[in-house]
Amino acid sequence: MFKISTEFPLTFIEQTLKISSMKKVFTTMLVALFATAVFGQTKIEIPIAELPACVSKWVTGNWRDFVIDKAYKSETKGVTTYYARATFSRGTKSYWVESDSNCKNVSKIDNPIPEPAPTPKPAPKPTPTPKPKKTK
Secondary structure: OOOOOOOOOOOHHHHHHHHHHHHHHHHHHHHHHHHHHHHOOOEEEOOHHHOOHHHHHHHHHHOOOEEEEEEEEEEEOOEEEEEEEEEEOOOOOEEEEEEEOOOOOEEEEOOOOOOOOOOOOOOOOOOOOOOOOOOO
């Protein structure tokens, strides 16, 4: 068990050193967290024209009336992967396609990038109350 000393309280210098070391640990943790957030994001939205041609051919060959409307590029450990969202021309369905940079593996996948939540509709303006009619 720990022995709690009640004989002498910590001096000002000891307290300062203890707080200083805690600040260093906290700062190091914040830097590590920030680095993880910055360097951990590997998916970048790209123009659809930058997708490999095989992705467009695969979408038009497998899904008639689908159009690619979003494209992403991901680089992890030197491996480049492309993602494309193909949406039905009437806007009712959409699917995700994944491909490597050499176009060897093109396939349908689950959504790799979560869609943002829909924005809520603004509240309707209240109906003004009618003014009472003046009677004589």
